[in-house]
Amino acid sequence: MQHDKNAMAQRLAESHFRVDSSIEHIFRLLATDEDEARQDEPIKLLEVTQGTPKCGIMPVHFTAHPPSGIFYPSVIVEVHSDEFDKIKQKKMPLPNGWKVSREYARPDLAASA
Numbered sequence: 001m002q003h004d005k006n007a008m009a010q011r012l013a014e015s016h017f018r019v020d021s022s023i024e025h026i027f028r029l030l031a032t033d034e035d036e037a038r039q040d041e042p043i044k045l046l047e048v049t050q051g052t053p054k055c056g057i058m059p060v061h062f063t064a065h066p067p068s069g070i071f072y073p074s075v076i077v078e079v080h081s082d083e084f085d086k087i088k089q090k091k092m093p094l095p096n097g098w099k100v101s102r103e104y105a106r107p108d109l110a111a112s113a
Contacts (some may be wrong), residue, residue: 003071005086009043012074013104022051024081028101029094042073044098048084056083059095 007067029044042061062074072100077094079087086092087100094100 004027007040007071008070008072009045010104012043012070013045014107016045016047017074017104017106020047020049022049024048024050025084025105026104028104029039029075029077029098030101031096040073042075044075044077046087046094046100047076047078049078050081052078052080054080054083057058057087057092057094 009028013028016026017023022034025048027046027048029046031041031044035041057077057079059075059077061075062070064073065073083092087094
């Protein structure tokens with residue numbers, strides 16, 4: 001069964017916003033088109049928050065968890081907003097040639113209550 005990786009990335013971003021109100025922004029990180037097409041390529045999210053220590057880019061890897069509806073592995077990169085500025089200025093490169101892609105909107109938490 002094929003699962004929509006984009007929809008799953010959206011769902012992950014929304015759930016992370018819901019559990020951590022300190023997250024300012026969440027962006028999808030993308031590898032090359034060839035890598036992204038692979039079934040085992042993880043969903044990669046860049047989370048920007050003032051509350052995280054400035055310790056550089058430290059990807060945290062998670063396995064897929066089908067019972068929770070997560071059919072792809074994932075990688076979360078959490079950075080301080082100052083570090084995100086460095087990423088945008090290309091002064092702090094992302095690993096593996098990853099590129100910052102779309103930003104996910106914070107879900108309307110009042111609508112889901």
